[in-house]
Amino acid sequence: MRLLLATIALVGLARAGMPSLSALQAGPVNSAPEVAIKAAVIANFPKFVEWPAAAFESKTAPFVVGILGDDQLAAAIGAVFKDKRLGDRPVTVTRASRIEDLQACHMLYVGASEDRRLEQLLGQLDRKPMLTIGDFGRFTQRGGMIGLVVQGDKVRFEINDRAARAAGVRLNANLLRLATAVIS
Numbered sequence: 001m002r003l004l005l006a007t008i009a010l011v012g013l014a015r016a017g018m019p020s021l022s023a024l025q026a027g028p029v030n031s032a033p034e035v036a037i038k039a040a041v042i043a044n045f046p047k048f049v050e051w052p053a054a055a056f057e058s059k060t061a062p063f064v065v066g067i068l069g070d071d072q073l074a075a076a077i078g079a080v081f082k083d084k085r086l087g088d089r090p091v092t093v094t095r096a097s098r099i100e101d102l103q104a105c106h107m108l109y110v111g112a113s114e115d116r117r118l119e120q121l122l123g124q125l126d127r128k129p130m131l132t133i134g135d136f137g138r139f140t141q142r143g144g145m146i147g148l149v150v151q152g153d154k155v156r157f158e159i160n161d162r163a164a165r166a167a168g169v170r171l172n173a174n175l176l177r178l179a180t181a182v183i184s
Helices: 002-015 034-048 072-081 112-124 161-166 173-178
Strands: 063-068 089-096 107-110 131-134 146-151 154-160 181-183
Touching: 034 072, 034 107, 034 131, 034 146, 034 154, 034 173, 063 072, 072 089, 072 107, 107 112, 112 131, 154 161, 154 173, 161 181
Parallel strands: 063 089, 063 107, 107 131, 131 146, 154 181
Antiparallel strands: 146 154
């Protein structure tokens, strides 16, 4: 029962309007399912990122979350973003097995199933203003923007600010301070 309540609280946090920065510092992974914690952390990233105005067709155009690959975290991300809004923008979630089908995304989760072809996938984004997030080894060192890592019993994240800036995505300074490692 305690695990269920912790999961519900984390999902509620992800749906809240404006989180505190501590919302991105997830607690022990054994206090709730690791996948639910990671999904809640990912759901809060857009609140600390600025995209260029040209990334959207209009001021009320949807914020598009893309999911590439198939794993448990991908399914949890889809569930956390369901019926969510970012300010005036509705959030839509698109899942695909090809990067070519996700070119209009603002945020892209790359599943661990795509590990072997990560560099090829990132190369196809051609510096589009798309926040890339992954959950497998050396994601940020290989060109991804935010990589989730488990340290001890906590979910943390690393940031490749150089890749974000090259794509025109601006990460909040407070977000950079919370990262366990920053490539700049």
